[in-house]
Amino acid sequence: MSDLKGALSEAVEAAFAGLGLPPELGRVTASDRPDLADFQSNGALAAAKRLGRNPRELAAAVAEALAGDARLAAVEIAGPGFINLKLTDAALARRAQDIADDPRLGASAVAQPRRVLVDYGGPNVAKPMHVGHLRASIIGESIKRLYRFRGDTVLGDAHFGDWGYQMGLLIGAAMDESPAVAAAVEALNAGGEADTSAFDAVTLADLDRLYPEAAAKGKGDADYRDRARKITAGLQDRRPGYFALWQRFRDVTQVALQRDFHALGVDFDLWKGESDVEDLIDPMVAELDAKGLLVDDQGARIIRVARDGDKRELPPLLVVSSEGSAMYGTTDLATILDRKRAFDPDLVIYCVDQRQADHFEIVFRAAYLAGYATEGQLQHVGFGTMNGTDGKPFKTREGGVLKLADMIEMTRTKARERLHEAGLGENLPADEFEDIAGKVAVAALKFADLQNFRGTSYVFDLDRFTSFEGKTGPYLLYQAVRVKSVLRRAAEEGVMPGPIAVAEPTERELVLTLDAFETALAEAYDRQAPNAVAEHAYRLSQAFSKFYAACPILQAEPATRASRLALAQTTLAQLERALDVLGIAVPERM
Numbered sequence: 001m002s003d004l005k006g007a008l009s010e011a012v013e014a015a016f017a018g019l020g021l022p023p024e025l026g027r028v029t030a031s032d033r034p035d036l037a038d039f040q041s042n043g044a045l046a047a048a049k050r051l052g053r054n055p056r057e058l059a060a061a062v063a064e065a066l067a068g069d070a071r072l073a074a075v076e077i078a079g080p081g082f083i084n085l086k087l088t089d090a091a092l093a094r095r096a097q098d099i100a101d102d103p104r105l106g107a108s109a110v111a112q113p114r115r116v117l118v119d120y121g122g123p124n125v126a127k128p129m130h131v132g133h134l135r136a137s138i139i140g141e142s143i144k145r146l147y148r149f150r151g152d153t154v155l156g157d158a159h160f161g162d163w164g165y166q167m168g169l170l171i172g173a174a175m176d177e178s179p180a181v182a183a184a185v186e187a188l189n190a191g192g193e194a195d196t197s198a199f200d201a202v203t204l205a206d207l208d209r210l211y212p213e214a215a216a217k218g219k220g221d222a223d224y225r226d227r228a229r230k231i232t233a234g235l236q237d238r239r240p241g242y243f244a245l246w247q248r249f250r251d252v253t254q255v256a257l258q259r260d261f262h263a264l265g266v267d268f269d270l271w272k273g274e275s276d277v278e279d280l281i282d283p284m285v286a287e288l289d290a291k292g293l294l295v296d297d298q299g300a301r302i303i304r305v306a307r308d309g310d311k312r313e314l315p316p317l318l319v320v321s322s323e324g325s326a327m328y329g330t331t332d333l334a335t336i337l338d339r340k341r342a343f344d345p346d347l348v349i350y351c352v353d354q355r356q357a358d359h360f361e362i363v364f365r366a367a368y369l370a371g372y373a374t375e376g377q378l379q380h381v382g383f384g385t386m387n388g389t390d391g392k393p394f395k396t397r398e399g400g401v402l403k404l405a406d407m408i409e410m411t412r413t414k415a416r417e418r419l420h421e422a423g424l425g426e427n428l429p430a431d432e433f434e435d436i437a438g439k440v441a442v443a444a445l446k447f448a449d450l451q452n453f454r455g456t457s458y459v460f461d462l463d464r465f466t467s468f469e470g471k472t473g474p475y476l477l478y479q480a481v482r483v484k485s486v487l488r489r490a491a492e493e494g495v496m497p498g499p500i501a502v503a504e505p506t507e508r509e510l511v512l513t514l515d516a517f518e519t520a521l522a523e524a525y526d527r528q529a530p531n532a533v534a535e536h537a538y539r540l541s542q543a544f545s546k547f548y549a550a551c552p553i554l555q556a557e558p559a560t561r562a563s564r565l566a567l568a569q570t571t572l573a574q575l576e577r578a579l580d581v582l583g584i585a586v587p588e589r590m
């Protein structure tokens with residue numbers, strides 16, 4: 001089933017072709033003047049320019065060729081040669097009915113589904129999440145859902161940072177703090193047995209406290225740093241004491257992170273860590289060596305990835321450090337191999353902070369050189385930062401990095417306030433009210449992020465994000481809930497939806513907006529830009545508002561009532577679908 005815009009494009013393109021004009025110029029777009037027309041084609045102007053002919057004459061010829069099209073109520077030439085198309089009410093009603101009957105709500109699936117892996121979130125053991133991780137989670141989750149809805153086979157992987165230098169720092173710090181931990185680590189490292197109950201006593205709060213101290217100390221103290229590097233190398237060699245303590249660190253962090261992510265409506269299909277590819281690294285290094293790609297560089301082993309014609313010099317990929325450790329990029333390279341074997345993706349999308357653009361360019365080039373992927377198969381989808389009012393990446397009032405759990409709690413608190421202010425949810429049971437506050441909070445954070453093109457940075461403004469007015473997540477939830485309540489009332493009164501007819505201007509506009517879902521999804525998919533879907537959700541709720549203000553539903557005559565009810569139901573279904581693609585869930589009532 002094709003959308004109206006697509007179907008009309010085909011018709012106009014065919015008319016162009018019939019007149020010997022380049023067909024692709026016929027493509028139609030939504031009208032700039034919705035008061036005059038539904039769609040327009042500007043192609044006659046471009047064709048006239050190309051062929052040195054008169055644009056109005058060409059436009060008139062196209063209009064004549066389209067005259068017999070029963071879907072069109074009017075074809076008019078405007079200005080220098082724009083072709084304005086207005087659909088009949090019947091054609092709009094037919095399309096609305098198709099959308100109503102379509103489980104995909106009028107959105108097509110891709111012709112050739114691909115296997116896609118989305119690497120997003122990227123949290124680390126112990127290191128607190130910063131705004132980059134928040135955006136990576138929100139945008140990545142949406143891209144995963146978007147690709148899945150378009151018909152691809154998609155897996156989302158958290159790519160848990162559990163194998164780097166921070167682990168050495170943390171192990172050292174935990175040993176310094178607790179003699180019992182240190183004794184058990186050393187006994188195990190020496191090949192003996194040990195009582196590891198001290199490991200089990202390590203909590204997330206301990207890690208949160210120890211990591212910043214250790215990281216700061218590592219910066220200023222070369223010996224301390226050195227020790228952390230050695231411990232990291234020892235861990236990567238699986239020395240039993242380090243390994244056992246590390247497992248504890250990883251487990252407590254993972255449980256907490258999964259809980260926080262879940263509260264944000266972010267759930268990964270795979271929770272693979274950097275450590276999961278450890279076994280692949282030695283054979284990979286040997287193979288890279290055999291392929292002649294590794295170069296010795298002051299005790300380290302690197303792959304040079306610079307290319308002729310590079311605008312600036314890209315550093316090489318550091319594969320093995322002079323201490324013998326695998327680096328961040330090494331695990332990324334091995335992970336490419338691992339994913340190829342386990343999932344064989346056609347495309348891997350790395351949804352990570354724009355600040356890591358060089359890192360990915362370097363890793364991708366190394367992977368292409370090694371034959372682990374083909375050019376274009378690996379894509380970095382970067383994004384700007386969420387800033388504080390000072391214009392710098394958002395920090396807490398104390399100047400620290402944000403913790404996801406705190407961010408969610410802070411937003412929830414604000415959401416509760418907002419609900420009270422608006423007199424919403426007041427008479428509902430406490431647990432339902434909490435659920436609603438959670439959904440409002442998630443909608444606030446996610447919609448504020450996803451309404452911007454991902455490359456754009458934006459300012460964190462909780463007051464604005466949580467407002468029930470304006471272009472916000474809570475506004476959209478409120479609109480969706482309002483439709484739900486209309487539908488509930490209709491059900492109570494025994495009113496059933498029926499065949500859709502279209503007559504009023506606001507009904508026409510609503511159907512045209514429903515039709516535009518396809519275009520929004522296609523654009524979002526092609527540009528990896530969920531903001532197109534966010535914009536659609538907003539427009540749809542506005543179109544519904546106008547419709548609802550102008551067209552009574554339950555008070556209308558039976559046939560009109562049934563039609564409008566069907567329109568409302570279809571709007572809700574599509575709105576919830578669009579919000580679901582953004583990772584936003586709608587409560588039943590407020």
Ligand code: ARG
Pocket residue numbers: 119121122123124159160161332350352
């Ligand atoms: N853990 C990394 C960080 O905090 C992000 C991981 C991104 N994904 C990747 N495959 N490197 O910066």
